[in-house]
Structure formats: structure tokens, C-alpha cells
Amino acid sequence: MAAHCLALGSVCQAGSVTSPHSVLIVDDQAPFRFAVKAVLRRLPDFELAGEASSGAEAIAMAGELHPELVLMDINMPEMNGIEATRRIVAAHPDVVVFLCSTYDLADLPRSATESGASGYINKERFGADALQQLWQQRDSGFARL
Secondary structure, X not given: OHHHHHHOOOOOOOOOOOOOEEEEEEOOOHHHHHHHHHXXXXXXXXXXEEEEXXXXXXXXXXXXXOOOEEEEEOOOOOOOHHHHHHHHHHHOOOOEEEEEEOOOHXXXXXXXXXXXXXXXXXXXXXXXXXXXXXXXXXXXXXXXX
């Protein structure tokens, strides 16, 4: 991007140009993926990188697309989101994963906090404000909303 600024004869400062954060949505339920895409369209700091409907598909797509953020459903057939998160974070430690499900915080499986995910959001609370809040807290331990 800096080379583009120089070619146009303008001055660019380091860090002044930022790209939207790429997001991979992983959920076996199409309606939730649709809802997340609608939220992402409202947020200029985030853009859809892709969507997957299974843990195995998420692992493959994370390797191909290199998203900054993965929104991962916990309960999916074949491979659950917790195991998929473990594998993605092991292969791509710079990827941020937020687990999503309908679990109440008290019922969240212990393995969720040990999966390498940066946070958890209940699907009923998912929205633009919640996503931005989690993103801001991503480096401060396992954030919960």
C-alpha cells in the first residue's frame, strides 16, 4: 500500500492505511452464517474471507485463506469447533478464533478455554458491538460475551 501512495505522489505514514480484518465464518447452520455476514457488511473494519460448514473444511480454508479471525461454532457434526480451533491455532498461531454457540457461560465446556481460542460469544448476543468488543479484548485472555 505504501508503494501505491508513493506512486501517486502522496505521503503515507506507517500505520495510516489499514485493511479490514479478514473473517472466516464456520457454522453448520446456514442461517447463522447468513446473520454473521449481515453483521460484517455493517462493519468497515471486518470483511468476509470465506465460510465453512464443518471443522475439517475450516481447517483447510484457514490454510488457504489465512484469515485474521475465525468465528467458530462449537457444536458441529464429525469434528466439533473446539478440536478444529486447536488444529487451526496450532498450524496458524497468529489467527484469532472466537468460539460461538448457544451455551451459557456457566455451561461452556472447559476444553473451550483450553483450545487456543481467544474468546467466546453466545450466538444470541452476536452483533456488531459484541464483535468489536471481543476484537478489542482478543489479547487479554479468554474473553467472554
